[in-house]
Amino acid sequence: MKILVTGSAGFIGFHTAKRLLERGDSVVGFDVVNDYYDPTIKEARLTILEEISRRTGSEYVFVREDLADPQAVNTAFETHRPARVVHLAAQAGVRYSLENPLAYVQSNLVAFTNILEACRHHRVEHLTYASTSSVYGANTGMPFSEHDSVDHPLQFYAATKKANELMAHSYSHLYRLPTTGLRFFTVYGPWGRPDMALFLFTKKILAGEPIPVFNHGHHTRDFTYIDDIVEGVIRASDAIATPNPDWRSDNPDPATSNAPYRLFNIGNNDPVKLSAYIEAIEDALGKEAIKELLPLQPGDVPDTYADSSELEKTVGYKPATPVKQGVARFIDWYRFFYKV
Template sequence: MKCLVTGNAGFIGFHVARTLLERGDSVVGIDNVNDYYDTSLKESRLRELDAVAGKQGAEVEYQFYRGNIADRALLDRCFSEHKFDRVIHLAAQAGVRHSIEHPEAYVESNLIGFANLLEACRHASSPHLTYASTSSVYGGNTTMPFSEDHSADHPLQFYAATKRANELMAHSYSHLFRLPTTGLRFFTVYGPWGRPDMALFKFTQLILEEKPIPVFNHGHHSRDFTYIDDIVEGVIKSSDQIATEDSNWSSAAPTPSSSNAPYRIFNIGNGDPAQLSEYIEALEEALGKKAIKELLPMQKGDIPDTHADTRKLQQAIGYKPGTGVREGVENFVEWYRSYYSV
């Protein structure tokens, strides 16, 4: 197949694009390589994708567009030059706390950019759009585990609000234009080639430098930490299986995660949350070094706990995560030491 992967210089987008290339699919990527975090890491990911594509032979095509999905002309050119079998949308302005200070970046990428992509998919009659949402949409909900049938209408930060908006925008296109869409609510993704603004990356750097790590909420909150390989498997299998109408859906008692349109939403997480303190212990073991902890109160906009109910995704595609926190953290540390020659 030929797949468009937006955000392919980013953490998850890079891994998805690499896995598609390795299985023999052609990939077209779009990324603006912005400076939200170290661009040299993003450039390294792009070079890695070039290398992987080069090993696949002439039958596998890889092309990269450096640009912003908020640029409608760029997307129109990309869709006019290629006929995509699948579109996997992973480009976004990420970061929960960054959205508090810079909401305009989230409007441009997560709202305008997503609207442009929906229009491009509509006019190209794309067979299936799979896009990234977030566990942060559950916001003020404290019922665990988070289910796709729960309300997601009380986001605690603007980032989550834009992602919830994406889900609603996708439904309107699925309903009006029968565009098949699948939204995936990611739960705390980590692993090799991860983002420097995420806790695991920052903690590793600080512990090795023998500097204090900021432990918010005194380490008492829990996260459904999900290893990147498990995420990638779920993304690709979800993309492969095109969304269809739910024949059991009722307008009198509407289920939030499906529709009488070709639309669906899934949680994609590990399903086995761990305390932040346990996560830090796993990192200390992998590094062979104790952390200096600076215990701090909860940050503004944070959700105390997350726990994914992944039964719908299991039933739909056979999703079953297989990497525990200790193994995943060890894999990250091994990559970090190799990449930074530590």
């Protein structure tokens, strides 16, 4: 099967494309490879995808273009004719959305519109796309369920991802385009983003520099290991979304529809305190962190906790990698990649 993976130079996109190539699918990668963080790691990921393609014999093509350019997107679809699309490209980062909201308009709204239009006109059989746990915003009912209302985002990043879910539903309703949105919960692991806590903390601890510990380390996150995320992404993509025959317009369920549309959480279902996460990093490094205790940042939520029962019920999978194990794997990769 030929699958278009957007954001294939990014953290989750790379791992997803890698897994698809290893199982024998044809992959069309699409990424602009911008400098939001060091492009060196992005180029290294792309090199590995090329190597896997040569080793396995799986077809791999890379398109270095901007998803916000409708002509570039349409040309890629016309040229390669993907059967399915896994849309993982986005402008990520909660805090950066406070500084540069226009970047999120282009990458998360304009680009997603281009993807939806291309999927519609080229009769793609299933669009699977990344959303985020950040859409739960001001919700405090735990664990977070896809059946909850998510109308109170706390940052613009979350608002754009909530908009993606609404945009997808409109295309599912109007054009019967099957769409599945995946709300990721704090993804971490090898080849992770250098702007995320695990990467930053590891680098600073090894350098003997203090690490910023917001909310004094008291908030919790449902840290989810990258391999678990990818397994959920691929299983969700393979199970094409269908209408929910029990959906009621007088009592609408936000997670499903009478259109071929659905939403899933992908989270570990086991929230961990930030302080315990830091301890796991210290244990794996064999070095204690110098902690700079700070208040909660604007836009941050105190806690996240995924109810992943819908994913398990529908595709038969539930993330389960313990944080200590996942952090240790990241540290092994970090030491190898940076030779420290």
